[in-house]
Amino acid sequence: MAELDELLCQSARLQIMASLMTLGAEEQVDFTYLRDLLKLTDGNLGAHLLKLEQAEYIVVEKTFVGRKPKTYLTISDKGRRAFKQHVTSLEKILHFKDKK
C-alpha cells in the first residue's frame, strides 16, 4: 500500500514543504517571508520548522544581516524525496489522475 509520511500529514508542514519545493537548487527562503505567506505566528512556524529540520527534510541557516538576525530555509534532497513520495502516495490512494 502507498504509505503516507506522518510528518507531512499536517497542513502547515505540508504547505511549508510545498513552498520550499518550488525553490531552485541554490535558492533559500526567508523565515519572515514564509511566515507571512502561510499566515503563521513566529512560534508556530518555528515549531514546524524544528520538526522538519530534525527529520533532515530542511536546512535552517541562522545568520545576521547587520545587527538583525535572519533565518533562511532550504529543502534538502531527503526532503524533496519525502515530499515527492508523499504526493505520489496520495495520488495513488485517491486516484487523482483517474478523476481529472
Added chain:
Amino acid sequence: MAELDELLCQSARLQIMASLMTLGAEEQVDFTYLRDLLKLTDGNLGAHLLKLEQAEYIVVEKTFVGRKPKTYLTISDKGRRAFKQHVTSLEKILHFKDKK
C-alpha cells in the same frame, strides 16, 4: 489555511474512505472484500474502522448470513463531507490543479 483532517492522514484510513466514496447511496461494502482489496489483516482493518465509526464517518452493520457473521460498511454523509473537504484542502495546498 486549508486544514487537513487528522483522521484521514493515515494511508489505510484514507484508502478505506476513498473506497467507500465510490459507493452509491444505497450500497454497502463487505468487510472481507475491503480487507482483501486493501491487503490488511482483520485486526488492522478492524482498528481503522473503529476510529472511522467513532468519528461517525462510516456506519458499521454487523449481521448474520446463515450462521456466518458478516460486517457491512457504508459511508455517512458526515464522512463524505469530511473526505471531500480533506481532498479539497490537499489540492489547495499542493496546487494539484495548477500542476496538471
